[in-house]
Amino acid sequence: MFKNAFYLYYDGFRSMVVGRTLWKIIFIKLFIMFAILKVFFFPNFLATNFDTDTERADHVLKNLTEPSSANGNH
Amino acid sequence: MIEQIDLTMVNWARATFALTAMYHWIFVPLTLGLSFICAFFESIYVKTGDEQWKKLTRFWMTLFGINFAIGVATGIILEFEFGTNWSNYSWMVGDIFGVPLAIEGLLAFFLEATFFAVMFFGWNRVSKGAHLFSTWMVAIGSNLSAVWILVANGWMQYPVGMKFNPDLARFEMVDFLAIATSPVAISHFVHVTSAAFLYASLFVVAVSSWYLLKKRHLQFAKRSLTVACTFGLLASLFVAFTGDEHAFHAADVQPMKLAAMEGLYQGEAPTGLVAVGLMNFSKKPGDDQDPFIFEVKIPMALSLLANRDIDSFVPGIDDLVYGNPEKNIMGVEEKMVRGKLAVAGLGEYKAAKKTGDDLAAGKALTLFEKNSDYLGYGYLDYAEQAVPYVPLIFYSFRVMVSLGTFFIFLFLVYLYFLYKDQLEKQALLLKLGAFSFFLGLIAHEAGWIVTEVGRQPWAIQDLLPVSVARSNLDAGTVEVTFFMFLILFTALLIAELKIMTKQISIGPEGD
Ligand code: HEM
Numbered sequence: 001m002f003k004n005a006f007y008l009y010y011d012g013f014r015s016m017v018v019g020r021t022l023w024k025i026i027f028i029k030l031f032i033m034f035a036i037l038k039v040f041f042f043p044n045f046l047a048t049n050f051d052t053d054t055e056r057a058d059h060v061l062k063n064l065t066e067p068s069s070a071n072g073n074h
Numbered sequence: 075m076i077e078q079i080d081l082t083m084v085n086w087a088r089a090t091f092a093l094t095a096m097y098h099w100i101f102v103p104l105t106l107g108l109s110f111i112c113a114f115f116e117s118i119y120v121k122t123g124d125e126q127w128k129k130l131t132r133f134w135m136t137l138f139g140i141n142f143a144i145g146v147a148t149g150i151i152l153e154f155e156f157g158t159n160w161s162n163y164s165w166m167v168g169d170i171f172g173v174p175l176a177i178e179g180l181l182a183f184f185l186e187a188t189f190f191a192v193m194f195f196g197w198n199r200v201s202k203g204a205h206l207f208s209t210w211m212v213a214i215g216s217n218l219s220a221v222w223i224l225v226a227n228g229w230m231q232y233p234v235g236m237k238f239n240p241d242l243a244r245f246e247m248v249d250f251l252a253i254a255t256s257p258v259a260i261s262h263f264v265h266v267t268s269a270a271f272l273y274a275s276l277f278v279v280a281v282s283s284w285y286l287l288k289k290r291h292l293q294f295a296k297r298s299l300t301v302a303c304t305f306g307l308l309a310s311l312f313v314a315f316t317g318d319e320h321a322f323h324a325a326d327v328q329p330m331k332l333a334a335m336e337g338l339y340q341g342e343a344p345t346g347l348v349a350v351g352l353m354n355f356s357k358k359p360g361d362d363q364d365p366f367i368f369e370v371k372i373p374m375a376l377s378l379l380a381n382r383d384i385d386s387f388v389p390g391i392d393d394l395v396y397g398n399p400e401k402n403i404m405g406v407e408e409k410m411v412r413g414k415l416a417v418a419g420l421g422e423y424k425a426a427k428k429t430g431d432d433l434a435a436g437k438a439l440t441l442f443e444k445n446s447d448y449l450g451y452g453y454l455d456y457a458e459q460a461v462p463y464v465p466l467i468f469y470s471f472r473v474m475v476s477l478g479t480f481f482i483f484l485f486l487v488y489l490y491f492l493y494k495d496q497l498e499k500q501a502l503l504l505k506l507g508a509f510s511f512f513l514g515l516i517a518h519e520a521g522w523i524v525t526e527v528g529r530q531p532w533a534i535q536d537l538l539p540v541s542v543a544r545s546n547l548d549a550g551t552v553e554v555t556f557f558m559f560l561i562l563f564t565a566l567l568i569a570e571l572k573i574m575t576k577q578i579s580i581g582p583e584g585d
Contacts, residue, residue: 004199012195018136018577019194022143025569030147032562033154041555042154045161045545053242060165060243063542065421 084544086552087159090559092526094151096519097563101145101570103518106220106267107274107309108138109213114301116209120202130294132197133582134278135209139194140577144570149223151559159552163533163543170236170247171226182219185211217267224266228259230534231525232327238446238537240423240439257323265316268309269521272481273514275306279488280511281578283504286497294582300492307485314478318379324528325380325388328535330460331528333391334467336376337365341398343387346371347379350472353465359395359458391464395457406457409536413452416445450537459539462530470523477517484510 016023046056112135119127153175156164192200192208200208229236235252236245247253279302282295325332332338337353338345351369374384381388389403397405419442426435454460488507491497497504529535533543 008195008199009191012191015195018140018573021573022140025566026143026146029562029566033147033150037151037555037558037562038154041551041558042158044157045159045547046165047157056165057242057244060162061240061420061424063162063546064243065417065424 083159083547083549083552084541086549086556087155087544087547088540090159090552090556091152091155093556094148094155094559094563095522095526097559097567098145098148098152099518099522100515100567101141101148102220103266103270103273104141104277105138105145106217106270107272108134108141108277109209109216110271111274111278111302111305112138113206113209113213114305115298116206118301120206126293126297129582130297131209133294134298135193136577137277137281137574140573141570144566144573148563148566158555159545159547160533160543161545163538166243166538166543167226167229167245167534170245170253171222171229174222175226178219178222182215185215185219189215217270220266221263224262225254225256225259227525228256228262229253230532231529232256232258232323233534233537238449240420240442241427258327261316261320261323265313265320265521268312268316269518271309272306272313273511273518275302275309275485276481276511276514278302279306279484279507280509283507284578285581287501287504287508289498291581292498296492296497299488299497303485303488303492307482307489310478310481310485314482317475317478321379322382328529329389330391330394330462331467331524332380333389333394334462334464334528335471335524336388337464337468338376338388338390339365339392341388341390341393341401343377344374344385345376345380345388346373347375348468351468353468355465357464359391359461365464391461395461406451406454406460409448409451409460410454410457412445412448413450413454415452416442416449417452419443419445420449448536450532450534450539450542453539453542454531459531462528467524467528470520470527474517474520474524477513477520481510481514481517 046059050056050059112131115127115131115134118124119131189208189211192205193212196205196208233245234256235247235249237248238244239246253259278298282298282302285291285295321332321335324335333341336345336348337351339357339359348366349370349372352367354363354365354367357363357365376388377386378384380386387401389398389401393401393403395406397403397408419438419440422438423435423442426432426438451460484507487503488497491500491503531539531541533540
């Protein structure tokens, strides 16, 4: 059963034609997304700027109750 | 235009989101629809045992695989954006949507990893029945993985089943069923999936028409067309039906969006539907100008669409902005007063909690809860800010509906000529068919413009405007990512087009 499943993937990957190019694209894309974009350009704003959930909630509440603090920072 | 075009952070964040969502949507509906079409083709193969159907199935499956591989994970970029650009919004709803979306993602991944492998690699390894089962599971699984994201979007348009927790600044789920079965969420799902089936049918029509024009793979193309046009016709009829339901719900829960879709400023009873119209771009809410330079109306049709009653009143933008006491419609200014009370209540509650004054906190909470339905209006500076950009919505709606009607006729005409066995002689029709896939994409994007631009300025309808939903970031940071995405997605699109067209020109193996 496990052997069959293994060979399904193993032979499948080996005999791919268009699939090879596609896998390359998938890996390059995932690399760009997770190793470059996510790390350098898309930090989670609340996770990186605050240490605790209480601080995060306070920050959001501040933006909600003092809207100029949310609107002013263009 | 009511909202000024200022390229501040919030506008760059909106533009980036729109760009990524629109690019992402080039791939998604094709995956959703083509998976079903492949399952139909393979079912015919298993039923008839005819090897030609197997070849045909494998060919379309390869194209499905290409589209899937290029499009997969492009949606995750939208999640990155939530965390970075829209952190206030993400925090406020994260508790609700984060977990179901993660579960859905994981489930889809395992489903896909298992059944995709059998579908692509298992042709000579598992029985015909087991293979067919896998193909159907891929089709059903892909479509199910769209459910929760559309429920989340539906909730943003019509926020039900949650309560705001003022201590955590978060919406918390109080009624899962109300959220999952909200009429707006269901409308979304059925309209989007049926439009995806239609789009994929157009894809098969386009490729097969090209083969017929080139006089290649004739039998293959005609077989593919017979299935795709039948499926496409049913899908396009269903799209029109579900679209009508969609507009009916919009009239109920987002009357401003419906008024913008129709360019309706002054409500009336009964109200006609503008079939064709040339908008007056300088028209502003509350002024005396005619919204149209020229228009052709279908009498009473909008009353019927919005309320299922041909004599009924449909509110216009002016009624909604300035109020209409006769029709019991509260204006935006009054909502703004209430919204500001909600904001003040929330602020006082926060302050009282800090000083440990429970009595004051209780009073402030009551003030907040009494007015919390209008919270978002508390952040508006003037009433007209509640009006989205009307011409874009008006024309996008007409583009979508006209194309929807056109597709019904296109499939009918194709089926007629297939039945008469004269399709390959209809060069003009085939050229139109080959082009119509592109029109399908335009209809999809126009649909999303109606839905998303139509609900501006709200991130969450009536509760949170986009200007407060955003993160406290500089415009420059977001601007850079906009252009990065433009490059990344354009590269992916070029890759898709190159690989896809190469595979199409190779054609079905050994035919
Ligand atoms: C034939 C008549 C059609 C009608 C009456 C119709 C109606 C609607 C309405 C009212 C909305 C906006 C709903 C809201 O935000 O409240 C919508 C959205 C949308 N439509 Fe259509 N539509 C039609 C055809 C099509 C076609 C042909 C396509 C694509 C092939 C399409 C794709 C979409 C998409 C992707 C959305 C955005 C997602 C959503 O809100 O469900 N529609 N449609």
